[in-house]
Amino acid sequence: MKRLSIAVILSSLSVGCASVPKPLGGEYLPSQPRAVVEAGRNGGPVRWGGSIIAVEPEAERTCIQVLARELGPDARPRLRDPDEGRFVACRAGFYDPEVFTEGREVTVTGIVAAMTTRVVGEYPYTMPEVAADVIYLWPPRVEYRYEPLPPTWALWFGPSWYGWHHHHLWHPRPIHRPRPRRSGRGN
Template identity: 50%
Template sequence: MKTFLALSALLCLAGCVTAPKALQGEYADLGPGQAAKAGAAGERVRWGGRIVKVEPLATQSCFEVVGVRLAADGRPLARDHSQGRFLACRSGFYEPEIFQPGREVTLTGVIEGFEQRKVGDYDYRYPRLAADVVYLWPERRQVDVIVERAPFYW
């Protein structure tokens, strides 16, 4: 009975999932890989994924991100499927020790163009996002759940 109540409460809460206010809005249904192929400059998008690196420059910081699908709340989903890499730059300094490789981030902004860079020896075409929001998600913690069961008697 406790398990049923817990699952019911969890399902009710899952129906209430919304994106943080900073990530809400209307965005093109377009992934980074699709944008690079289509040359979709000027589109307003919400993309997220895992940080590869952050480059603090004189007036802005630029993020290289491996893009993945986003959940309803805007948080990046599975690690085993990429929607393509992208670059996103925003004015100001973003501390590389906080925005470390592997951290989950969601960004919103307008695709301002494309850049050719190398990924290893591979020439890769990155869509470049002029970011207006950089949302760093709290780190996920692995939790062990122990379910006690009533003893089973024959």
């Protein structure tokens, strides 16, 4: 029993650690942007993520405004309604607005450097500014659509039942026989 519980704990730890991309690993404060603004504190290491709202290239750095979302166990933003606030992630260098487009998902690691106020509509909105070490752009999510198959009873009762009209499932396909040759001249 003791061996089994140790094996389960070790396997769950290895699965949890293996799923976070290497650049995003480490220990971070469990806070969210809204809580940091309310507390008014700076300087803590954070790992936040969400959807890109705007990209603002400047002369020496690029700032990315992000609508924060809760992170999953793989450090990717979850597909839930955002209620964590907004933050700005700034990093030296140029990040192309055509690559970092609106709506793409990012995860950012860094230190809360300051509080900044941006205008959203006509409302002055205070949000934390992160001096980013890593800005990790996630690949777009792929959605799969699954079509239901007809129930097995529909296969027995014919194509008109249950709205399925795949006649080839119930009727044999015609056999293609070679055409007889026409008799020509001299035959």
